[in-house]
Amino acid sequence: MAADRLRALLRSLPRPRSVRARAATAAALVMAMVLAVGGAWLYATLTDNLLDNTQDRTELAARKVAGTTGALPRHLPQPAGGVDAVVVLGPQGQPLAGTGPDPAAGGAAELAGFRPAPGKETSSKVLPTTAASGQRSLAVVVRDESTQGTRYVYALTALADLNDATRALGVTLLVGGPLLMALAAVIAWAVTGLALRPVEAIRAELASVTASALDRRVPDPKGKDEITLLARTVNRTLDRLEQAVSRQRQFTADASHELRNPIAALRTELEVALLATQAPESAAPERQTPESTAPERQTPESTASVRKALDAAVRLQRIADDLLLLARLDTQPAPAADPADLALLCAEEIARQRGPRVPLVLDATAPVPVRGDAVQLERLLANLVDNALRHAAGEVRLSAAVEPATGQAVLRVADDGPGIPPEAAEQVFERFARLHPARHRRSGGTGLGLAIARDIARAHGGSLRVEPSARGALLVARFPVRGV
Numbered sequence: 388m389a390a391d392r393l394r395a396l397l398r399s400l401p402r403p404r405s406v407r408a409r410a411a412t413a414a415a416l417v418m419a420m421v422l423a424v425g426g427a428w429l430y431a432t433l434t435d436n437l438l439d440n441t442q443d444r445t446e447l448a449a450r451k452v453a454g455t456t457g458a459l460p461r462h463l464p465q466p467a468g469g470v471d472a473v474v475v476l477g478p479q480g481q482p483l484a485g486t487g488p489d490p491a492a493g494g495a496a497e498l499a500g501f502r503p504a505p506g507k508e509t510s511s512k513v514l515p516t517t518a519a520s521g522q523r524s525l526a527v528v529v530r531d532e533s534t535q536g537t538r539y540v541y542a543l544t545a546l547a548d549l550n551d552a553t554r555a556l557g558v559t560l561l562v563g564g565p566l567l568m569a570l571a572a573v574i575a576w577a578v579t580g581l582a583l584r585p586v587e588a589i590r591a592e593l594a595s596v597t598a599s600a601l602d603r604r605v606p607d608p609k610g611k612d613e614i615t616l617l618a619r620t621v622n623r624t625l626d627r628l629e630q631a632v633s634r635q636r637q638f639t640a641d642a643s644h645e646l647r648n649p650i651a652a653l654r655t656e657l658e659v660a661l662l663a664t665q666a667p668e669s670a671a672p673e674r675q676t677p678e679s680t681a682p683e684r685q686t687p688e689s690t691a692s693v694r695k696a697l698d699a700a701v702r703l704q705r706i707a708d709d710l711l712l713l714a715r716l717d718t719q720p721a722p723a724a725d726p727a728d729l730a731l732l733c734a735e736e737i738a739r740q741r742g743p744r745v746p747l748v749l750d751a752t753a754p755v756p757v758r759g760d761a762v763q764l765e766r767l768l769a770n771l772v773d774n775a776l777r778h779a780a781g782e783v784r785l786s787a788a789v790e791p792a793t794g795q796a797v798l799r800v801a802d803d804g805p806g807i808p809p810e811a812a813e814q815v816f817e818r819f820a821r822l823h824p825a826r827h828r829r830s831g832g833t834g835l836g837l838a839i840a841r842d843i844a845r846a847h848g849g850s851l852r853v854e855p856s857a858r859g860a861l862l863v864a865r866f867p868v869r870g871v
Contacts, residue, residue: 407579414575415568422567426560433556437549438525442511444468445527449509449542452484453531459484459538466542471524474498474541483538498541503530513546522547585614589621601629640714643707650704657697664690709835712766713818716842722760729755729764729787729798729866736768737785745779747772750786757796757866759847767843767851770836771800771862778804778860789868795849796866803859812853816841840864 448466452459452473459475463486466473475484480499503510511527522545529540589605596603604622608615730751737747757764775783779802786799807815814820819834837851840862844851849866 406583407576410579411572411576415572418568418571419564422560422564426556426564430553430556433552434549437546437552438513441525441544441546441549442527445470445525445542445544446509446511446529448473449527449529449540452542453529453538453540458535462486470542470544472543474543476539476541478537478539498526498528498539501526501528501541502539503528514543523550582614585618589614589618593621596625601625601632636714639710643711643714646707647704647711650700650707654697654700654704657693657700661690661693661697664693706835709839712839713835713842716839716846722763722843722846724758725761727757727759727761727764729757729768729796732761732764732768733785733787733798736765736772739769740772740776743776743783745776746782747776748782748784750784751788753788755787755789755796755798757847757868759866763843763846767840767864768798768800770840771798771864774836774862775800775802775804775860778802780804780859793865794868796868798864798866799861801856801859801861805860806856806858807853807860809855815853816851837862 448468448470451466452463452475461484463473463475463484465486473484473486474482476499477483497514501510501512507530509527509529511525514524514526516522516524524543524545527542529542531538531540585606585608592603592605604625605618607618607622730749731754733749733751737749740747772783772785781803784799784801786797786801788797789795790797816837818838820838841851844864844866847866849864851862851864854861854863
């Protein structure tokens with residue numbers, strides 16, 4: 388039960404989160420253990436040495452008195468060597484002599500029951516408090532078989548030196564222990580920080596590796612320790628990752644490029660076939676001969692089939708074009724930094740829409756200058772407008788402005804369609820992502836438009852995200868205004 392309670396208490400204690408904090412805590416705990424063990428050993432050693440020294444001096448004083456021949460004077464001289472008192476008692480415990488004026492006042496009653504064991508000449512023990520010194524003392528008794536009979540010589544030495552020494556040791560440990568623990572924690576914190584500095588550099592550089600920056604590598608500490616091995620392993624892993632992604636992107640670009648011509652030819656053939664099915668039947672019977680074959684009759688079902696095949700070919704062509712564009716966006720360097728105006732791009736996009744399904748409304752009262760690739764920004768805006776037109780119920784609203792609070796150029800495209808659930812605000816930017824039946828293939832989308840738009844926004848140092856809207860979907864692109 389006690390062990391279970393201790394484990395539960397340890398689990399409930401807060402644990403340091405960082406490696407530096409854990410190292411500092413471990414160093415402080417180790418220092419505490421060293422101080423505890425060392426202090427206990429030092430206390431025991433110091434006590435034993437002082438007691439041995441005091442016992443030797445006290446026993447020497449007692450033996451000097453015991454070695455006196457003949458009768459002892461009632462008042463003995465004060466012993467040397469720091470011994471406080473000497474008392475001589477008879478076999479019945481009666482006081483015979485002592486260093487004080489009255490031998491009975493030297494603690495005779497307290498010492499009468501303290502005798503050497505049978506077969507031994509001397510014995511010693513620590514007395515809590517004696518009348519002679521008024522404090523804890525060491526008493527040594529020597530049995531003296533003299534001509535006057537058996538007598539017991541007691542020498543007493545107050546343990547003031549031992550008490551002072553142990554008290555000083557305790558104060559030193561209590562005061563210096565926390566300081567040493569704090570010093571050990573500070574040293575461990577600093578040393579661990581120096582050791583982990585390359586790890587922090589590796590972490591920061593690794594965090595900057597993105598799909599468009601796979602060529603970045605972590606710094607190599609140029610050593611022979613585990614951190615150096617870690618850095619080199621990470622760099623080799625990044626090399627393999629870059630090669631794999633490059634092969635995948637190259638395959639996507641090659642496949643998209645190679646599919647463009649066959650898809651274009653297929654679309655052309657289907658368009659010609661559709662025109663043929665819609666053309667009026669030839670009314671030139673004079674050119675027909677009995678041997679000529681009658682023209683095939685075109686049915687509504689065949690015309691619908693050709694139209695569906697043409698729609699599928701058009702969509703396939705758009706997917707190939709979008710995949711090729713995504714591959715180029717993934718591999719191309721930073722876009723150009725030419726001046727552009729988001730408000731003007733919105734107006735031009737509205738002008739390019741011929742007979743849109745729902746009205747397009749522009750809300751821009753002033754130019755919104757940015758820097759970037761105008762062609763890519765046009766593609767971003769076109770994708771957002773196409774997405775809004777596919778799902779809008781009554782209108783699509785475009786707005787462009789510079790936010791005074793952030794100083795960013797903000798482009799908003801809003802529709803009043805079914806909207807985007809908050810939990811799918813990031814999913815819509817995934818490639819070939821589709822949310823619900825309102826956003827299906829028959830709407831004309833390829834599932835890549837918003838992914839391309841976000842890649843273009845990020846390539847220009849901006850962002851594209853879904854923001855809350857009272858009705859429909861609201862997509863907001865933000866761009867930094869730098870040197871415009």
